[in-house]
Amino acid sequence: MKTICGLDCCGACDRKEACGGCLKTNGRPFGGTCVAAEWMKKGGKDEFLRLKNNLIDEINSLGIENLQIADLNLLNGFYVNLEFTLPSGQSVKFLEDKNIYWGNQVEIPESDRCYGLVADDSFLLVCEYGCGGADPQIVMFQRRQAGTEIKKQNLV
Template sequence: MKSICGLDCCEQCSRLEACGGCRKTDGHPFGGNCMAAECIKHGGEAEFQCVKKELISEFNALGIRNLSVQDLNLLNGFFVNLEYTLPNGQQVKLLKDYDIYLGNQIEIPGSDRCYGLAADDRMLLVCEYGCGGENPEIILYKKRNSAM
């Protein structure tokens, strides 16, 4: 079963039975939103590729040391929605478990930590974490320069 965007992400998802799949939910897995499905429904594959390219440019323009983004992948929110400790001790999650984001994991040279990237039509998130998402720290969370 191919998804709306043409990828086989539904077949690879361990939660397909609970969700029903991209086509069955019209691009709203678990009741959330999928960036790829919305782009494809709105303007086809060309729009999706354009949005992906814009996001890559936005991430690279941030000027974060050792952050060079070449590609973005579809990521399930429940998989990348880490819990962060704010300076006041409060625990927060910044993403929605049921949305599908564009993002990536970028290894930080000379470190055992990685950058985690996630974006949708409204925001960019860059965090840093250790193996398995240990000790995540927010590097940047901001409103996007442009929206879909």
């Protein structure tokens, strides 16, 4: 299945029939927003790659021990939208199940836990969790840094 951004996220997705496909939905699978499709539509391939590399650099510069990545994956919100328990006892989810985000998972050395990270244009979330997303804890949640905006470019 072809995608707007050129990545093969549809080929590996077991829910592609439910989403409608990237091209058929103009980059709005499941009725939500795909960050990669939006970047590509607004800025073209060069800007898409620049923004993705800037996000990787942003993550790697957080200074979180053992959190270094070389690439990002497109992840369905329904897959990564973990429920966190706040100090007040309230349970909350921060993501939209219908959106597609950039993300990755990094195993924490000598631990049975992993870092999970999820981002789009407006936020960056890093959490830590056990097997299968058990007992997720927020490490940091912040607005994205200035300078990550998309420069409009004519696509011919």
